Structures are given as structure tokens and as C-alpha cells.
Amino acid sequence: MKNDGDFSGYQAFQGFAYFDDWGNDCPLESVSRVEPFQFTDITQILVIRSTFDPTKPRRQSCLWQFKAPKDYGFKIVITSIEILNSTFFKVENSQDTVITLSNVRTTYPHYTVDNYIKIYLSENLNNTYLPTDDENNFVPELTAYVTIIKNNLDHFSIHCPIKIDGNSTIWSYWNEEGYPNNARCTYSMKILPKTEIIAYQNEMSVESNVDVINFYDANTSHPGTHFDNKCFFTDGKNEKDILWEFISDGTVQSRGFQIQFDTKCMTFYLIFL
Numbered sequence: 001m002k003n004d005g006d007f008s009g010y011q012a013f014q015g016f017a018y019f020d021d022w023g024n025d026c027p028l029e030s031v032s033r034v035e036p037f038q039f040t041d042i043t044q045i046l047v048i049r050s051t052f053d054p055t056k057p058r059r060q061s062c063l064w065q066f067k068a069p070k071d072y073g074f075k076i077v078i079t080s081i082e083i084l085n086s087t088f089f090k091v092e093n094s095q096d097t098v099i100t101l102s103n104v105r106t107t108y109p110h111y112t113v114d115n116y117i118k119i120y121l122s123e124n125l126n127n128t129y130l131p132t133d134d135e136n137n138f139v140p141e142l143t144a145y146v147t148i149i150k151n152n153l154d155h156f157s158i159h160c161p162i163k164i165d166g167n168s169t170i171w172s173y174w175n176e177e178g179y180p181n182n183a184r185c186t187y188s189m190k191i192l193p194k195t196e197i198i199a200y201q202n203e204m205s206v207e208s209n210v211d212v213i214n215f216y217d218a219n220t221s222h223p224g225t226h227f228d229n230k231c232f233f234t235d236g237k238n239e240k241d242i243l244w245e246f247i248s249d250g251t252v253q254s255r256g257f258q259i260q261f262d263t264k265c266m267t268f269y270l271i272f273l
Contacts, residue, residue: 026062026121027052036065036116039072039148042181042251050121050142057130058141062121068148073113075251077210078106079143082131088122089142108209109249113151119144149250153182160185160246169261173246174203178253179211187244188218189261191233198262200230205255211248213257218243227259 020030028048031037037046046066051058068074076091081104083089091099093114104110121142133139158180160173171187173179191197199215206212213227218241233242246257 025060026050028064032064032066036067038067042148045145045147047145049140051140054138054140057127058124061123064119066117066146068115071151072115072148073111073151074117075147075149076110077145078104080106081142082139083141084126084129086125090120092118147251153250155182155184155247158183158185162187167263170258172258173256174258175256179248179256181248181250181253183248185246189242189244191240193237193239194265196264197233199259202260203258206257207252207254213246216243
């Protein structure tokens with residue numbers, strides 16, 4: 001691959017390639033349509049898509065089945081779904097339908113404690129329908145990844161170092177080998193009167209919308225707010241305590257995060273004319 005050293009437009013994925021020659025069906029159906037694919041540990045991640053070639057209409061239904069070991073459930077992330085109203089989509093466990101087009105949240109995790117799931121996508125009845133992305137590239141109607149997760153596993157505390165440098169504080173966890181599963185760490189931030197604190201990310205390498213950083217006003221019972229990129233905190237007369245929290249789930253680790261907090265005094269000037 002020649003790109004003059006610029007890898008910003010590429011994504012790395014470590015795993016195994018599977019050669020599937022099971023006729024004209026959907027990718028990975030050969031190992032999961034007739035009999036469920038049996039997961040054996042949490043390091044396994046299966047990426048599925050509705051077609052091998054998105055430039056051609058899909059003329060068949062898709063069915064994938066998966067089994068997990070005892071005391072394990074599933075995490076399903078629908079990374080994209082672009083289907084017509086005439087196409088039927090559902091994810092079922094052994095008892096209920098857990099995901100449909102009406103409740104699916106793309107790029108967010110869906111969990112089920114059942115150790116069996118089935119993903120079904122009906123045939124595309126419109127032979128001219130070919131979905132595209134924002135740059136008019138052809139894309140599959142459905143892409144997703146599936147992995148297993150240990151049921152009823154509590155989070156445990158990890159150490160996320162805090163470094164103070166002048167008016168800046170850095171809170172981080174960064175490990176090239178990845179952060180642990182089911183981990184949690186916190187940072188308590190105090191906002192003094194007449195000060196402003198700006199929080200922004202220096203580094204962020206986490207499983208998107210799954211392993212998250214939230215912050216809470218410790219003086220209220222309001223639910224936490226998801227930290228995205230940058231935010232501002234100010235207070236006038238009273239101190240305010242903000243609790244920050246990093247939480248990872250039971251599968252798929254990345255390197256971590258680094259958030260910087262810059263404190264500034266709020267200075268007021270009186271101008272006489």
C-alpha cells in the first residue's frame with residue numbers, strides 16, 4: 001500500500017479472513033445459517049454484512065445464528081442499516097425479539113443475556129435499490145458486529161493517573177495493549193467561584209458509544225452527560241463538584257483516553273467613559 005506515509009484514511013483491523021464459497025448467499029451464512037456459530041471466548045468478534053458486492057442488488061434473505069457459552073450473553077452493534085420499508089429486519093434471542101427497525105440504534109450496543117441470537121434480513125424486493133453513503137459510494141444494506149459478554153459481571157476499579165501542570169490537569173488511561181474489560185475509574189473536579197474550566201480531549205481511543213466517559217454534577221441527582229470532545233464549566237459564587245467517570249464493557253478494548261482540564265479565572269473589568 002503506497003500512500004506517502006499518510007495512514008489517516010485507513011482503519012486497522014486485526015483478525016482472520018474467512019474464505020466463503022457457499023454459493024450466492026450472505027457473507028458468513030455458511031457457518032451460521034444451518035447451525036449456529038459457537039462462540040468460545042470474549043476475544044472473538046464476528047463482522048457481518050448483507051452482501052459481498054454492494055454494487056449489485058441483494059436477491060436473497062440473510063440469516064445468521066450464534067451461540068454463546070453458559071453464563072454469557074451477546075453484544076450486537078449495528079454499525080449501519082440502509083433498508084427499504086419493504087425489507088424486514090429483526091434480531092431474536094430464544095424467547096423474544098430484541099431489535100427491530102423501530103428500536104435499532106446504529107453504532108450503539110444492544111445487549112441480551114440469552115446465549116442464543118438470530119439475525120434475520122428479508123430479501124430486497126426492489127431489484128434497483130443500491131444504498132450509498134454521503135460520498136455516493138455503494139454500501140451494504142446492513143453491517144454489524146457481534147461478540148459475547150459475561151453476564152452479571154461487576155465493574156472493578158482501575159487507576160487512571162492525574163497529572164497537574166500549572167493551571168492544567170490531565171486525567172488519563174493509556175495503554176498500547178488496551179484497557180481492561182468491565183473497568184471503571186473516576187476523577188473528581190472542583191470548580192472554585194469565579195473560575196472557568198475547559199475540558200477537552202487530547203487522545204481518545206475507545207470503542208465508540210460503548211466504552212464511555214460521562215460527567216455528573218455531584219450536587220444534583222441529574223443523570224450523567226456523555227463527554228464528546230470539548231465542554232466548558234463555570235460558576236459564579238459557589239463551589240461546584242463535577243464527577244468524571246470512565247466505564248468499559250466486557251468486550252473489545254482499545255488504548256484509552258487523555259482529557260485535559262484548563263482552569264481560568266473569570267476577570268471582570270469596569271470601564272468608565
